[in-house]
Amino acid sequence: MSGSKFVVIDGNEVEFREGETILHAARRLGIEIPTLCHDDRLEPAGACRICLVEVEGSRLMQPACAFRTAPGMVVRTNTTRVDRNRQFIISLHLADTVADRDEAEDVSRSKLHDYAAQYGISEGDWPHVESPREGRADDENPFIAFRPDRCIVCAACVRYCDEVEGVSAITLANRGGRTTIATADLRSLDHTTCEMCGGCIAVCPTGAMTEKPALFYGKPERELERVRSTCNFCGVGCQIDINVDREANRIVKVTSPPPGTTVNDGNLCVKGRFANDFVHHPDRLTVPLVREVDGQLREASWDEALDRAVRGLQSVRETHGSDSLAFISSSRCTGEENYLIQKLARAGFGTQNIHQCAAT
Amino acid sequence: MEPKGARRESILDLLHDAGGLRPGAVGKVHLESKVPEADIYGVATFYHLLADTTTDVFVCDGLTCRIAGCGSTMKELEARGEKARFVSCVGRCDAAPATWDRRGRPETLSPAYSPSSDQHAIDLAARDDQRYDALGLARDKGGPWVISEMDASGIQGRGGAGFPAAVKWKGVIAQPVKERYVVLNADEGEPGTFKDREVMLRRPHLVIEGLAIAAFAVEAQEIYLYVRGEFGAAKASLIGALDEARARGDVDDRVRWHFVDGHGAYICGEETALLEALEGRRGMPRMKPPFPVESGFRGKPTLIQNVETLACVPAILKNGGAWFRTLGRTAPGSKLYCMSGHVARPGVYEAPLGITMRELLDLAGGAVGTLKAFSPGGASSGFLPASKLDVAMDFRALAVEGSMLGSAGVVVLDDTVDMVEASLAQAVFFEQESCGQCSPCRIGTQLIRQTLDRYLTSGRDPKTLEIIPEVSWGMSEASICGLGLAAALPVKSAMTWFPEEFGID
Ligand SMILES: Cc1cc2nc3c(=O)[nH]c(=O)nc-3n(C[C@H](O)[C@H](O)[C@H](O)COP(=O)(O)O)c2cc1C
Ligand code: SF4
Ligand code: SF4
Ligand code: SF4
Ligand code: FES
Numbered sequence: 074m075s076g077s078k079f080v081v082i083d084g085n086e087v088e089f090r091e092g093e094t095i096l097h098a099a100r101r102l103g104i105e106i107p108t109l110c111h112d113d114r115l116e117p118a119g120a121c122r123i124c125l126v127e128v129e130g131s132r133l134m135q136p137a138c139a140f141r142t143a144p145g146m147v148v149r150t151n152t153t154r155v156d157r158n159r160q161f162i163i164s165l166h167l168a169d170t171v172a173d174r175d176e177a178e179d180v181s182r183s184k185l186h187d188y189a190a191q192y193g194i195s196e197g198d199w200p201h202v203e204s205p206r207e208g209r210a211d212d213e214n215p216f217i218a219f220r221p222d223r224c225i226v227c228a229a230c231v232r233y234c235d236e237v238e239g240v241s242a243i244t245l246a247n248r249g250g251r252t253t254i255a256t257a258d259l260r261s262l263d264h265t266t267c268e269m270c271g272g273c274i275a276v277c278p279t280g281a282m283t284e285k286p287a288l289f290y291g292k293p294e295r296e297l298e299r300v301r302s303t304c305n306f307c308g309v310g311c312q313i314d315i316n317v318d319r320e321a322n323r324i325v326k327v328t329s330p331p332p333g334t335t336v337n338d339g340n341l342c343v344k345g346r347f348a349n350d351f352v353h354h355p356d357r358l359t360v361p362l363v364r365e366v367d368g369q370l371r372e373a374s375w376d377e378a379l380d381r382a383v384r385g386l387q388s389v390r391e392t393h394g395s396d397s398l399a400f401i402s403s404s405r406c407t408g409e410e411n412y413l414i415q416k417l418a419r420a421g422f423g424t425q426n427i428h429q430c431a432a433t
Numbered sequence: 434m435e436p437k438g439a440r441r442e443s444i445l446d447l448l449h450d451a452g453g454l455r456p457g458a459v460g461k462v463h464l465e466s467k468v469p470e471a472d473i474y475g476v477a478t479f480y481h482l483l484a485d486t487t488t489d490v491f492v493c494d495g496l497t498c499r500i501a502g503c504g505s506t507m508k509e510l511e512a513r514g515e516k517a518r519f520v521s522c523v524g525r526c527d528a529a530p531a532t533w534d535r536r537g538r539p540e541t542l543s544p545a546y547s548p549s550s551d552q553h554a555i556d557l558a559a560r561d562d563q564r565y566d567a568l569g570l571a572r573d574k575g576g577p578w579v580i581s582e583m584d585a586s587g588i589q590g591r592g593g594a595g596f597p598a599a600v601k602w603k604g605v606i607a608q609p610v611k612e613r614y615v616v617l618n619a620d621e622g623e624p625g626t627f628k629d630r631e632v633m634l635r636r637p638h639l640v641i642e643g644l645a646i647a648a649f650a651v652e653a654q655e656i657y658l659y660v661r662g663e664f665g666a667a668k669a670s671l672i673g674a675l676d677e678a679r680a681r682g683d684v685d686d687r688v689r690w691h692f693v694d695g696h697g698a699y700i701c702g703e704e705t706a707l708l709e710a711l712e713g714r715r716g717m718p719r720m721k722p723p724f725p726v727e728s729g730f731r732g733k734p735t736l737i738q739n740v741e742t743l744a745c746v747p748a749i750l751k752n753g754g755a756w757f758r759t760l761g762r763t764a765p766g767s768k769l770y771c772m773s774g775h776v777a778r779p780g781v782y783e784a785p786l787g788i789t790m791r792e793l794l795d796l797a798g799g800a801v802g803t804l805k806a807f808s809p810g811g812a813s814s815g816f817l818p819a820s821k822l823d824v825a826m827d828f829r830a831l832a833v834e835g836s837m838l839g840s841a842g843v844v845v846l847d848d849t850v851d852m853v854e855a856s857l858a859q860a861v862f863f864e865q866e867s868c869g870q871c872s873p874c875r876i877g878t879q880l881i882r883q884t885l886d887r888y889l890t891s892g893r894d895p896k897t898l899e900i901i902p903e904v905s906w907g908m909s910e911a912s913i914c915g916l917g918l919a920a921a922l923p924v925k926s927a928m929t930w931f932p933e934e935f936g937i938d
Contacts, residue, residue, distance in 0.1 A: 119720045120871050122911040133918075134910060139720055154910070161907035165876045199900055200887070202879050226875065239434045244475030245715060245869075247484075248698070250879040252869030255478070257459050257470035265471065 077145035089144045095126060095137035099150060106150055107159060107188050109166075109278045110227035111138035114237050114332050114339065121227050123162040123188070126150045134158060156192075163194045166225050169204050170279065172196035177223060180287055181280025182294050185225060206253040207246075214262035216269050216347045218288050219254055224281035226252050230273035237340065242267035254282075271346040275329045275339055286350070287326040292318055297325055304345040307431075308407040311337035311345050324352050386422065395423040404431035439467035441713040445696060448477050453486040468713070479715040479868075481520065482535070482662050482697030490517040491663070493531045495624040496812070496858040497773045497844050501529035521862040522624045522699065523663050526773035526842070527780055533663045540666075544631060545780025547796065552760055553783040554748040554767045555741065557631055561638045561674070565683035567747035571646045579650040580606065583746070585754025587765035592618055592702070592739030593813070593839045593915070595828035601736055604726035605651040608734035613653040616730060616737040617644055618707060619660040619667070622699040623811030624862055625842030628769040629740035631781045633660075633667035636744060637674035641684065643743030646750065648688045651736050655689045659707055662695040699866035703914050704737045706868065717870040718914035741769055763787025764827040772797040774845040775804070787830070791822040793843065802847030806930065810839025812859045813919035815926030816852065835926065837919075852931040853893075857885045859923035867916060874917025877908040881924055888935070895936030901928065 079086040082095070085102050094117065099106050109121035117139035125134035129147035134155065142148075149155065166185055171177040173196050174186045189196070206221035228245055231254060235241045242265040246255035256265045263269075274282045287294075297316040304311040304327075312335035314328045327346050332339030351357055361378035362370040373381075389397055400418040402411050411429055418427040435441055444466050451458040454477040463470045477483045490510055494503050503519070510517040510532070517532075525531035527544035534540070549558040571579045584599035605613060617640065621629040633640060644656050660668040672692060678684040693711055695701055701710045705719035708730050729735025745766065749757045760767040762785040770793055773779045777798025784793060790807060794800055804819045809826060814837045817824065824830055828838045846855060860882040869875045881904060887897045905921030912918045928935045 117720075118870075119913060122871055122873055122913075125911055136720070158907065158911055161903065162872060162911065165872055165880075165904075165907070168880065169872075169876045199880070200883070202876055202883065204876070204879060225872065226869065228870075235434050241434055241469035241471050244471040246475050246478040248479050248700075248715070248869045249864060249867040250869065250875060252875060255471070255474060257463075257474040258456075266469065 079144070080142045080146045080148065082148045083151050089142060089146075093142050095128075095135070095140050095142055095148055096124060098142050099137065099148070104150055106137045107191075108138055109162075109185060109188075109225060110229055112229055112233070112276050112332065115229060115232045115276070116236060118228055118232060121162065121166075121225065123159055125158050126155055127152055159188075160192055160194060163189050163192055164199050167194065167196055168199040169202045170223050170225060170281075172201070175293075178280065178293050178295060180291070180293060181274075181277075181283045183223075183280050184278040202250075204250045206251065207255070207259075208253070209256065209259050209261070212256075212261045214267070214269070214285075216285050216343070217262055217267075217271065217274060218283050218285045220281050220283065221253055222281075223279045224254060225279055226254075227278060228254075229276040229278065230254060230282050233272045233276045234267075238268065238270055238272055240266050240268055240270075243273065269343040269347060270341065271329075271343070272340060274346075275341075284326045284347070286347070287316075290318075290323075290325050292325060299328075301330070304341070305405060306342075306344040306348065307404050308411075309337070310407070311335070311341055313341065313345055315349075324349055390422055396426060398422050398424050399426035399428070400424075402427075402429045404429065435468050435472070441466065441468050442711065444468055444473055444476060444713045445480070445483070445694075445710065448473070448483050449694065449696065453483040454478065455486050476713065476715055480696035480698050482695075485518070485697075488516050488518045489534060489536055490515050491520045491523055491533045491535065492517050493521070493523045493525070493529070493533075494519040494858070495522045495526065495862060496808070496855055497526040497625060498530040499854075499858050500774060500846070500850055503530035506530040506532060520697075521865045522622055524621060524627055524630055524661060526625050526771065526844070527627055529773060529779070537665060544627065545778040545782075545797070546631075547781075547783045550783075552767060552785075554745045554757060554760060555632060555636060555639065555769060555783060557635050557769075557781060557783065559636075561636045562747070563638050563674075563677065563681075565638075565642050565645075565678060565681075567750040568642050568645050568649070568683060570750050571649055576606065576650040576652065579646060579750065582750055582754040583650075586745075586749045586757035587754070588742065588745055588749065588757060589764065589766075589828060590739055591741035591745075591768065591841075592704075593623065593811070593837075595838065598738060598742055601726050601738070602647070602651055604724075605653070605734045605736045608727060610734050611652070612731075612733045613651055614730045614733060614735040615644060615648045615651065615653045615656045616704075616707065616711070616725075616735055617656070617658040617660075617740060617743065618702065618704060618737055619658060619664070619671075619740045620695050620702040620707060621661055621664070621740070621840070622702045622866075623813065623840040623842050624859075625773055625808060625811045625844040626771050626840040627773075628771050628781050628841070630661075630664055630667050632740050632744050632769070633664065634670050637670045638678065639744040639747055640671060640740055641674045641678055643746035645678075645684050645688065646746050647736055647738065647743060651734075653688070653736065655691065657691050657693055657711055657730065659693045659695060659701070659711065662697055668692060668694070698868075699862075700868045700914075700916055703916065706914070707737065708735070715868070717868045718916075720913060761786035761827075763825045763830060768826075768841060770826065771840075771842045772845065773843070774807075775801040775847040775850075776845045777801055787825040787827040789823050790817075790826055790843075793826060794822070794845065797845075800845055800847060802849060804845065805848040805850060806846045806852065806855075806927075808844040808846070808923075809841075810837050811842040811844075812862050812923060813837065813915065814839045815919075815922035816846075816855065816930060817926070818930040835929075836922075852927040852934045853885060853889060856924040856927045857882065857889070860885055860920075863916065863920035867920070868914075871911075871913040871917060873908045873911040874913070874920060877904050877912075877917065878920050880904050881921055885924065893936055898928075898935060901925070
């Protein structure tokens, strides 16, 4: 078939692109191939085997997530053999983890159970497999829970931590049915190099890696409302999805939008993902406070508070001169805000004493 | 992600030197290698000789050793206060019920051999040839001549897959990349197989000479010898032979030789898992393509060959490829067959490829008891019934029977053997040795074993076996490597040939 510039998938031609996988070529044709262990940010592992398709000339089916196309290649994703394999893989994983959907999705969503529903596989068709996967029950880190009974050992979390985060805090450990996700010597995550970015949670297709605070809160993600927002911890502008329990008017957790859709490509840092408990904290300041002459703080309007600040700054300048003032902006500020504060310092108060906390 | 300059390849050795996964070992190896601690832990827990720091005596409970009564061996050891545990193979099926003592206690293994013959390419009973004539010939006549003789010999790889060796030699030499490696696969671990062990012990010079010729022919600069951890004596034998060859100047220092120990993981016999182990990783097979010929050790062109395959090379060059071809009956060459189980004289027999099972049994003194079934090529080959005694024991004929020659580790079963129990023994082996990387094998091997357990505990209720056909279909279709692809074959073949034992009529 040399000479052809096309790859044929289910009878449709798509232009060959050097190095492209079957999965991506199929996507360009709008042909959906299920994946569990794959994430576009990661090197393909070919571990879960749900994406196997038939490739003409190959006796065995091949993983679409990893197999590169070649000019003239003929691929079939719609055969009974491919379909039978998808059902087989879903049934296997249900037998090996928590089959019941409500139980499996008690906190996070599960792509595995989406597929089970899509392919009409009902729970409990196969006997449960007593996989002896070890967890870390006494891991005391505040953010990330690993629940081995839900883990399909796809290692997406491990590859993410290594390839995207560059941290390698977690690993595949043991072998065979005992294979699990572990830290060095099974230490608590907060006693490893882990940066608590939570990326391992985001890539997990089953919810085996999950947010501890959400686990304690105990309401399924399905029942939460997702509100798209921008993280305001720094100026990058990462998009976040705030998962809100409307009834209780509470933020339950923050998740990252799917990779490839926003500037942060599905990634977040510890602050964006986990630093949200201040929102509902009783000590949180929600209105400006000004100090009375007796030293006591009382609530004030924004106008009053800002006036007070302006007067204070002006009186320092008048008494001690412009250079007795210094302005330091927060790394939570955007570029535009940083511009404005230097403008305030230089044009408003006539000083060059301006700094940004992330500039050191 | 490891920092630049991390010594990834050294971590298995460092872990070994640290006495395995003892408290503090991970941190120590991390300091020495700069590899992330989690990775070191992940690697250490993969290999049972590193993860298990307490056992002294490993007792085999593979099929051959089960029928030879490994249970009582264990009881005796425990009564003596030994720290013993069961593992699924120790590579000594000729001495069943077999044990391996990690403290290096002297042992006597005395398998039977075929008498010496000029129709044998290896000839275990002969004195080990130390002249390195074949290597001299190779140097005189050049690499292309070597490869053409290999081609003419038609030799198929003896490690299990039966892939034509010359195709790989030609493949490596054709690579534009000049950094190349030759790797000796001496991780022999297929239950029922102990031929490579005997070749290394009795004819180590053949192996060293074969390796030197291979490196010469494919223009490789380095040779790695990966020897199963339980084969300390075989490794010492190879080292001794290499030292002798060096001392006499037969082997010079243009090629660098490295010995690497296995650490207890059958899967590392699979060639790409072996490469992962050499690179200091968990022995999880790679996806193919690319094949090692193109991208192997360190991503460079690599020739990986089994011990027996390489040991045939000197005879091929000395007598010619055409001569080697004539040694076989239905396929080229003579072949080492390991006979164990219910046979009179367990041992390693060299015979023409394509000899029938009936003749092989005769060579080994016949079956003990009434022959019921046999496993022609290790656990991965499943079972055939006694009615197949006249099948040709070669790669193709056995494949036609739905079985395979594999490593030619023949296990003979008499009529006292319960085929459900026999299937269970193989299921346990695969469950313990699956690398756990891909779901069909990781979960499938457990399902098969648990299903057989359930069948037995349910008083043999055939309903418990209902999922076997679908699970074995999926495993044989969707697994990454040969382990998972073959792991359901024992139970599947047992159900085919002995349906009544599984309640099927
Ligand atoms: C699960 C598995 C285990 C294997 N174990 C061994 C082994 O112990 N020794 C070996 O030489 N080949 C083994 N092989 C075959 C190797 O992958 C490879 O084909 C062989 O080393 C190539 O050498 P050869 O062509 O000389 O046989 C194994 C293959 C699989 C799938
Ligand atoms: S939170 Fe981030 S750094 Fe920590 S284990 Fe998960 S992916 Fe790795
Ligand atoms: S925790 Fe999630 S991402 Fe990690 S291996 Fe298990 S299922 Fe995959
Ligand atoms: S088939 Fe088994 S041994 Fe092979 S890669 Fe998959 S899990 Fe590992
Ligand atoms: S998505 Fe391709 S093997 Fe998992």
